Amino acid sequence: MAGLVVSQHRRTCGDVESPVTVTSQEDIILTVNAIAATSATEPLVRSTVERRDVGPHDVLIEIRYAGICHSDIHTVRGEWGEVPYPLTVGHEIVGRVAEVGGDATLHAVGDRVGVGCMVNSCRECENCRAGQEQYCLKGNTQTYAGVDRDGTVTQGGYSTHVVVDQDFVLRVPDAIPYEAAAPLLCAGVTTYSPLTHWNAGPGKKVAVVGMGGLGHMAVKIAAALGAEVTVLSQTLGKKDDGLAFGAEHYHATGDPATFEALKNSFDLIVNTVSAPIDMACYLGLLRLDGTLVSVGAPPEPLPVPVFALFGNRRSFAGSNIGGIAETQEMLDFCAERGIAPQVEVIDADAVNEAYERVLGSDVRYRFVIDIDTLRG
Numbered sequence: 001m002a003g004l005v006v007s008q009h010r011r012t013c014g015d016v017e018s019p020v021t022v023t024s025q026e027d028i029i030l031t032v033n034a035i036a037a038t039s040a041t042e043p044l045v046r047s048t049v050e051r052r053d054v055g056p057h058d059v060l061i062e063i064r065y066a067g068i069c070h071s072d073i074h075t076v077r078g079e080w081g082e083v084p085y086p087l088t089v090g091h092e093i094v095g096r097v098a099e100v101g102g103d104a105t106l107h108a109v110g111d112r113v114g115v116g117c118m119v120n121s122c123r124e125c126e127n128c129r130a131g132q133e134q135y136c137l138k139g140n141t142q143t144y145a146g147v148d149r150d151g152t153v154t155q156g157g158y159s160t161h162v163v164v165d166q167d168f169v170l171r172v173p174d175a176i177p178y179e180a181a182a183p184l185l186c187a188g189v190t191t192y193s194p195l196t197h198w199n200a201g202p203g204k205k206v207a208v209v210g211m212g213g214l215g216h217m218a219v220k221i222a223a224a225l226g227a228e229v230t231v232l233s234q235t236l237g238k239k240d241d242g243l244a245f246g247a248e249h250y251h252a253t254g255d256p257a258t259f260e261a262l263k264n265s266f267d268l269i270v271n272t273v274s275a276p277i278d279m280a281c282y283l284g285l286l287r288l289d290g291t292l293v294s295v296g297a298p299p300e301p302l303p304v305p306v307f308a309l310f311g312n313r314r315s316f317a318g319s320n321i322g323g324i325a326e327t328q329e330m331l332d333f334c335a336e337r338g339i340a341p342q343v344e345v346i347d348a349d350a351v352n353e354a355y356e357r358v359l360g361s362d363v364r365y366r367f368v369i370d371i372d373t374l375r376g
């Protein structure tokens with residue numbers, strides 16, 4: 001058992017010396033530096049987390065960068081339900097493979113790899129077999145605050161190392177700048193998945209609501225897929241950036257005239273807003289057979305007035321991250337098309353300040369923690 005401490009060693013992990021608790025020959029726990037939330041209201045603090053020993057199918061990753069997703073903030077602040085504090089969040093992870101298990105063949109030591117929002121799934125249910133592990137009928141194992149196969153609570157990427165089953169580790173192409181790759185593992189795939197599922201492409205008018213971490217990737221990806229992209233942001237403050245990311249049109253949702261001018265316009269609207277929005281207003285912007293898909297996950301319900309769906313035979317949908325094969329496809333697509341998130345790299349100690357800026361819609365456009373500042 002992990003809790004039964006027999007003796008304490010030090011074990012070298014990549015370029016870092018980390019304390020290790022040995023409990024038995026098979027059960028070596030690696031203790032690594034991390035940032036943790038201890039309650040819904042206290043600032044995040046430097047801490048440590050324990051990683052299981054590298055099993056036969058596992059990969060040990062020395063993390064280099066971890067993105068800050070708004071979901072991290074919803075989670076640590078208890079907005080989505082009970083939290084197993086202390087908790088280390090972070091599900092936009094890139095780094096190098098430092099060690100592989102005896103039967104792991106998909107990745108080699110030194111490879112540049114990534115981990116997103118899930119680290120396992122049942123692999124047997126209908127959805128897993130269809131490559132839609134994010135919709136695992138038994139629940140996928142979330143990268144943090146999930147229950148791992150050994151019964152422990154999973155701990156995320158604001159840490160120096162992580163051990164993950166090789167099947168849930170992605171290859172990060174060299175063409176993607178290292179520090180910009182991490183946000184693709186959540187923001188990238190969460191927008192790529194609905195855009196491709198609902199056929200964003202030439203001849204399609206796509207609106208993106210909210211231009212933060214997810215939103216700016218939605219703009220870049222939709223434009224690369226060939227759609228005519230409109231940004232719907234609270235103000236016109238980021239208009240130049242939106243157009244540079246590939247949007248053709250940019251409107252302020254703070255101006256009621258926007259909703260009049262754009263009535264019955266869009267084939268697809270991707271809502272990335274972290275707070276509730278007025279669904280009737282946005283549904284009215286869909287043309288015949290248009291779909292509004294929400295990836296934004298506010299804690300409050302989003303009330304949908306059914307009459308707003310009747311006109312133009314509109315649909316309201318949701319979408320959850322993306323499958324593993326789809327995530328690899330998205331990474332390869334971004335590498336090929338020269339698409340990367342726009343990031344602001346921060347030190348580990350700047351995380352609390354970054355959270356406040358995200359909450360104030362003052363993010364350009366994803367904060368990424370330089371995990372080297374957590375070492376030593």
Ligand code: NAP
Pocket residue numbers: 068069070071072074186187190209210211212213214215232233234235272273274275276277294295296297298319320321358359361362363365
């Ligand atoms: P973010 O960087 O904070 O971006 C959200 C954007 O929404 C802001 O930049 C802002 O854009 C707009 N916004 C914020 N508050 C608003 C308000 N009160 N009214 C109108 N617009 C507002 O967050 P993110 O990391 O992109 O995540 C967005 C949401 O997606 C979060 O709820 C997150 O939990 C969720 N999420 C879902 C999935 C999934 O699988 N479904 C995956 C990842 C994240 P403007 O300044 O342009 O208006």
Ligand code: ZN
Pocket residue numbers: 069070071072091117186187
């Ligand atoms: Zn996320």
Ligand code: ZN
Pocket residue numbers: 121122123124125126127128129135136137138139
């Ligand atoms: Zn499953």
